Amino acid sequence: MSGLATLETGLLLGLYALLAGIWGVLWGLAQFRQTQICGRSAAAAYGLHVLAALTIILWTPLGFGWKSLIVGSSLVFLAIPPMTWRLLQHTHQKEGSEHDRQPSQYSSRIVARL
Amino acid sequence: MYRSQTLALKYFSAAITLFGVMTITGLISAYYYLNPDFLLGILPFNIAKILHINTLVMWLLMGFMGSIYWFLPAELGRETAGIWAAEILFYVFCAAVAVVAVVFIFIQYGGSNEAALWFINQGRKYVEAPRWAALGIVVIMVVFAYNVIGTAIAARKTTGIITVLMIDLIPLILLYLIAFPAISNMSADLFWWWWLVHLWVEATWEVLIGCIMALALMQLLGTSRRIVETWLYIEVALVLGTGILGLGHHYFWIGTPNYWLTIGGFFSALEPLPLLGMVVHAVYDAGAQHMKTTNRPAFYWMMAEAFGNFIGAGVWGFMITLPQINLYAHGTQWTVSHGHFAFWGAYSCGVISVLYLVLQKTRNLAFVDGPLWKWSFAALNLGLVGMTGALLVSGFVQAFVERAIGGSTLNAFISGQENAWFVDGMVARFLLALVFTAGYVVLVWDVLTLGRRAPAVAAVAPAQ
Amino acid sequence: MVVDDPAFWRAGAISTIAVMSVVLIMLTIDSLAAISPGGSHVPPYTVINQHIDYKFDSNRGFDVPVISGAEPLFGKSLDEATAAALIDRGKMVIQSRACIDCHTFFGNGAYYAPDLTKAWLDPDWEGWQAVTGTDTREAAMVKFLMDPEQYRTWTRAMPNLGVSEEEAQSLVAYLKWMAAVDTNGFPPNFNQIEKRQ
Ligand code: HEM
Ligand code: HEM
Ligand SMILES: [Fe+2]
Numbered sequence: 094m095s096g097l098a099t100l101e102t103g104l105l106l107g108l109y110a111l112l113a114g115i116w117g118v119l120w121g122l123a124q125f126r127q128t129q130i131c132g133r134s135a136a137a138a139y140g141l142h143v144l145a146a147l148t149i150i151l152w153t154p155l156g157f158g159w160k161s162l163i164v165g166s167s168l169v170f171l172a173i174p175p176m177t178w179r180l181l182q183h184t185h186q187k188e189g190s191e192h193d194r195q196p197s198q199y200s201s202r203i204v205a206r207l
Numbered sequence: 208m209y210r211s212q213t214l215a216l217k218y219f220s221a222a223i224t225l226f227g228v229m230t231i232t233g234l235i236s237a238y239y240y241l242n243p244d245f246l247l248g249i250l251p252f253n254i255a256k257i258l259h260i261n262t263l264v265m266w267l268l269m270g271f272m273g274s275i276y277w278f279l280p281a282e283l284g285r286e287t288a289g290i291w292a293a294e295i296l297f298y299v300f301c302a303a304v305a306v307v308a309v310v311f312i313f314i315q316y317g318g319s320n321e322a323a324l325w326f327i328n329q330g331r332k333y334v335e336a337p338r339w340a341a342l343g344i345v346v347i348m349v350v351f352a353y354n355v356i357g358t359a360i361a362a363r364k365t366t367g368i369i370t371v372l373m374i375d376l377i378p379l380i381l382l383y384l385i386a387f388p389a390i391s392n393m394s395a396d397l398f399w400w401w402w403l404v405h406l407w408v409e410a411t412w413e414v415l416i417g418c419i420m421a422l423a424l425m426q427l428l429g430t431s432r433r434i435v436e437t438w439l440y441i442e443v444a445l446v447l448g449t450g451i452l453g454l455g456h457h458y459f460w461i462g463t464p465n466y467w468l469t470i471g472g473f474f475s476a477l478e479p480l481p482l483l484g485m486v487v488h489a490v491y492d493a494g495a496q497h498m499k500t501t502n503r504p505a506f507y508w509m510m511a512e513a514f515g516n517f518i519g520a521g522v523w524g525f526m527i528t529l530p531q532i533n534l535y536a537h538g539t540q541w542t543v544s545h546g547h548f549a550f551w552g553a554y555s556c557g558v559i560s561v562l563y564l565v566l567q568k569t570r571n572l573a574f575v576d577g578p579l580w581k582w583s584f585a586a587l588n589l590g591l592v593g594m595t596g597a598l599l600v601s602g603f604v605q606a607f608v609e610r611a612i613g614g615s616t617l618n619a620f621i622s623g624q625e626n627a628w629f630v631d632g633m634v635a636r637f638l639l640a641l642v643f644t645a646g647y648v649v650l651v652w653d654v655l656t657l658g659r660r661a662p663a664v665a666a667v668a669p670a671q
Numbered sequence: 672m673v674v675d676d677p678a679f680w681r682a683g684a685i686s687t688i689a690v691m692s693v694v695l696i697m698l699t700i701d702s703l704a705a706i707s708p709g710g711s712h713v714p715p716y717t718v719i720n721q722h723i724d725y726k727f728d729s730n731r732g733f734d735v736p737v738i739s740g741a742e743p744l745f746g747k748s749l750d751e752a753t754a755a756a757l758i759d760r761g762k763m764v765i766q767s768r769a770c771i772d773c774h775t776f777f778g779n780g781a782y783y784a785p786d787l788t789k790a791w792l793d794p795d796w797e798g799w800q801a802v803t804g805t806d807t808r809e810a811a812m813v814k815f816l817m818d819p820e821q822y823r824t825w826t827r828a829m830p831n832l833g834v835s836e837e838e839a840q841s842l843v844a845y846l847k848w849m850a851a852v853d854t855n856g857f858p859p860n861f862n863q864i865e866k867r868q
Pocket of ligand 1: 413476479
């Protein structure tokens with residue numbers, strides 16, 4: 094395994110994770126501004142992320158197990174923004190109930206008696 | 208104001224002062240790479256660097272403690288228990304830090320005996336402080352834990368966040384005990400040392416800053432407790448679920464069995480996943496608030512924390528965490544690049560965010576904004592990100608020239624350090640560090656004058 | 672719904688932490704055995720009485736330490752207790768002078784000065800032998816460690832740390848022992864390239 098190829102793999106892995114982050118941010122922005130450009134750039138970011146993943150899989154000297162991990166992570170990265178979002182919306186829907194808004198000392202529900 | 212909150216202010220002042228000492232000693236260490244005869248024989252590189260990384264740990268700890276002393280009484284509705292002890296220990300803490308610094312600067316090292324480790328220098332990275340001072344830190348942290356737990360008991364109540372905090376403080380303090388032994392066997396020494404370093408920054412500190420950010424979110428954005436607590440539990444589960452065994456990414460080459468290559472690589476490669484969740488969460492909060500807030504610096508620094516944690520720890524860590532790559536990147540400027548970005552993103556930004564929240568209350572400001580914080584925010588972040596970029600270039604060259612081609616002998620080391628790209632990276636790092644330092648100066652200026660300048664800059668709320 | 676009940680996530684957090692901690696403790700017990708002197712990865716301290724090399728192992732696919740034949744340090748073969756005392760002393764010198772804040776050991780420390788993992792095997796000692804006028808590697812190392820500024824090889828000098836002769840000898844013993852630790856092939860290519868040429 095050549096040293097340079099391994100080191101370039103390191104940079105590719107960084108790019109891979111960075112693009113996943115950009116995908117997450119753009120996906121979130123697209124939920125607020127439902128313009129085409131936002132949605133498309135989010136998709137493009139994920140597309141580039143997949144491209145980085147493919148480059149890692151086809152071109153780098155990593156073993157099979159590590160490459161599977163890359164594929165698996167890409168799938169999880171795909172799911173994280175929508176899943177986080179849904180959960181956030183779900184929890185925020187119930188925000189209305191008054192006792193939650195009170196400072197802790199009045200909120201008997203979550204105050205465990207010691 | 209509670210006495211606990213007055214104490215918090217003192218802790219923040221001390222933290223920001225040490226942040227300054229850290230910056231200066233960082234500059235000295237960095238300048239050594241450009242001019243190796245600089246201060247040689249007066250303050251050698253290792254002593255400057257010891258001061259740099261120890262003040263780093265201390266100012267962050269002080270920032271965390273200040274944050275908790277600030278939020279705790281409001282959270283539990285009463286004065287912090289045993290506050291008198293905490294007040295005394297604050298001065299003991301400051302005096303101890305000063306004495307340790309003076310000993311490092313003027314005495315530097317002793318003979319090869321236990322006395323030197325007790326009174327001068329323990330010579331173990333990040334925990335070089337002599338044992339007497341380390342004992343003092345244990346006492347201070349135990350009293351701190353007592354303050355938190357005792358307040359909950361006295362108030363006869365706790366909240367989800369405070370419960371997580373109380374439980375988290377126990378391993379955090381226990382891990383610090385690893386600062387004491389001097390194990391002859393370097394493999395065993397480093398094995399335990401990494402429990403301390405990794406299980407602090409990638410486990411117990413992550414939980415601690417999670418609690419602090421949860422409390423800050425409730426104050427800053429009025430997010431409901433139920434939501435904040437749900438997220439805190441999710442974060443704790445995912446961060447510790449990946450971070451505990453992620454410890455293995457430090458056990459590749461220290462003499463440990465090779466199953467760590469698989470375990471450490473696998474679990475640490477999962478560590479960025481929960482960090483992306485936090486970024487998405489930050490985007491949600493920003494969007495839901497339409498970027499409107501009464502405390503813009505606190506809000507922006509909080510956003511910087513979420514992004515910085517993901518990029519600095521997640522992305523920069525991910526580059527070097529698989530064993531194949533770590534074999535070459537290990538112990539090079541690449542590591543330094545990651546260490547700076549991660550510490551900055553995950554912890555420093557969070558502490559600065561809470562600082563602005565505290566200032567808003569103590570200076571009674573309805574609205575915190577103005578030009579100064581923007582300049583310091585820009586200079587600090589650009590300076591730091593620029594530094595990590597420069598270090599990445601140097602680190603890549605070092606990994607290639609010294610490790611991959613040269614084979615890590617003294618000669619290989621020298622050819623890596625003398626490579627033109629490496630040198631350029633070091634020069635760029637130093638110049639960008641000056642930008643960072645300018646940002647620090649503006650930060651101090653802003654913090655000192657906030658709310659005391661012309662009312663056009665920060666409107667003063669009517670007295671309550 | 673269960674996912675927005677904090678109690679659900681609290682239970683999840685507690686069980687994940689419990690499982691991971693138990694696994695970590697089990698692995699720790701196993702690793703501590705492997706890394707104790709004389710364990711599967713770390714040689715006994717008496718290894719300083721032997722010849723140490725670092726060679727490519729085609730089964731494992733990387734360089735491993737090769738321990739062979741007698742080669743007593745400073746010409747004296749040491750028993751277990753004396754060797755252990757020397758290593759203890761060496762570690763004390765290393766900590767008291769904070770070598771790790773300039774150098775790395777097994778790649779951990781600071782990056783201002785070369786990695787010391789295989790410093791014992793560094794081909795440069797030959798040159799230092801000539802400069803210091805000594806006829807063995809260990810003697811050259813002792814001279815260098817006692818007065819590194821005088822024997823500096825490039826612009827970046829190691830400062831004089833007040834190391835006595837006895838302390839320097841314990842350091843050499845420490846470095847020799849460390850070179851015999853099985854580090855899963857770190858540092859890569861050490862010495863190989865120069866040897867192949
Ligand atoms: C808040 C989170 C983090 C902080 C503050 C942090 C900080 C650091 C620091 C200071 C070092 C250098 C340690 C030393 O040798 O003195 C380091 C090393 C390392 N970190 Fe992180 N880190 C964080 C998260 C992560 C994550 C999430 C990953 C992986 C994805 C990671 C991967 C690594 C690796 C592989 C090393 C070893 C580098 C080497 O071999 O030299 N870190 N980290
Ligand atoms: C003025 C800005 C700064 C400069 C010039 C600077 C410079 C340096 C230098 C030269 C080192 C020694 C690296 C080596 O061994 O070669 C170092 C280490 C370190 N610094 Fe800084 N630093 C600065 C700011 C910071 C900040 C803001 C943080 C954290 C928030 C930080 C955290 C660290 C850490 C964790 C290490 C140990 C990293 C490792 O050994 O891998 N530094 N710094
Ligand atoms: Fe780590």
